[in-house]
Amino acid sequence: MRKKIVAGNWKMNLGFQEAEELIEEFMTLLEKQELKTEIILCPPFPYLEMASDYAQEELFHIGAQNISPFEAGAYTGEVSASMLSSMDITHCIIGHSERRKYFNEDDKMLTLKVNQALTHQITPIFCVGEALPEREGGKHFEVVRRQVRHGLFHLDTNEFAKVVIAYEPVWAIGTGVTASPAQAAEMHAYIRTLITERYGNEIAEATLILYGGSCNAKNAAEIFAQPGVDGGLIGGASLIAEEFLSICKQAQ
Numbered sequence: 001m002r003k004k005i006v007a008g009n010w011k012m013n014l015g016f017q018e019a020e021e022l023i024e025e026f027m028t029l030l031e032k033q034e035l036k037t038e039i040i041l042c043p044p045f046p047y048l049e050m051a052s053d054y055a056q057e058e059l060f061h062i063g064a065q066n067i068s069p070f071e072a073g074a075y076t077g078e079v080s081a082s083m084l085s086s087m088d089i090t091h092c093i094i095g096h097s098e099r100r101k102y103f104n105e106d107d108k109m110l111t112l113k114v115n116q117a118l119t120h121q122i123t124p125i126f127c128v129g130e131a132l133p134e135r136e137g138g139k140h141f142e143v144v145r146r147q148v149r150h151g152l153f154h155l156d157t158n159e160f161a162k163v164v165i166a167y168e169p170v171w172a173i174g175t176g177v178t179a180s181p182a183q184a185a186e187m188h189a190y191i192r193t194l195i196t197e198r199y200g201n202e203i204a205e206a207t208l209i210l211y212g213g214s215c216n217a218k219n220a221a222e223i224f225a226q227p228g229v230d231g232g233l234i235g236g237a238s239l240i241a242e243e244f245l246s247i248c249k250q251a252q
C-alpha cells in the first residue's frame, strides 16, 4: 500500500515570528501523536532554515515552494536546488497554478525545475489542474494530460519514480469549493492511467498523487478515503496548527 503524504503550502503568508510560533505549536501537538502520515511543511524561502532546524526532530520534512530552473550563477533573486539541498530541504512544490498564472511558468520551464530538483535529491511535488472554464468546457482531462506529459514524461523511469504529483483543480484553490470526492477519484485514476501508459503499471501503482484545493479538517477524511488519493496539498488550512494536524490524522 502507498504511504500517505500531507503537505502544507503556506504560500506568501506569516511574519517570521508567526511562522516560528506555528511550527512550535504544530510540533507540540504532533509530538503527542504517532502518525504514519508523512508530513511536509512548505514555508516561504526566508523561513526555510528556521523550519529545517525544527525538522531535525524528524517529525516532518521541509519543502520549498519554488526552485530555480538554473544550476548557479548570475540569476538575481533565484534560489537554486543545490542551496535547498544544502539546507536539508527534501521537497519542492513545482508547477503550482499560482506560479503558472502569475509568473508565466510554462511547461518548458517546469521541466527544467523538475530536472534541477531531481539532480539535487529534492522530491518534486508537481502540481497539475484545470481552470474552471476548462472543466466547464469538458477539457479537464486534456489539460491535465498535457501538464503531466509535458512537465514529467521526459524523465526516465528511475527519475519519474521519485516524483510526487498533486492534482489541484484551480477552481478549488482558496475558493472553499472542493472537487467532489468522485471528481478527485476520477482525475487521480486518469493520471494513473497516463503513468501506466508511459512507465508501466508498477510505477503507476507506486506513484503518490495528492489532492489540493480547499481541503480542510471537515472534508479531508472523505477526500482521502477515495481510491487513488494519497493525501493532500493544503493551503489555507495549513496555517492553523490544530486544523493542519487534524488533516494529517485523517490521512492515516
Ligand code: 13P
Pocket (backbone or CB within 6 Å): 009, 096, 168, 172, 173, 174, 175, 176, 212, 213, 214, 215, 233, 234, 235, 236, 237
Ligand atoms: P487552499 O487549500 O487554500 O485551497 O490551497 C490549496 C493549494 O493551492 C495548495 O497548494
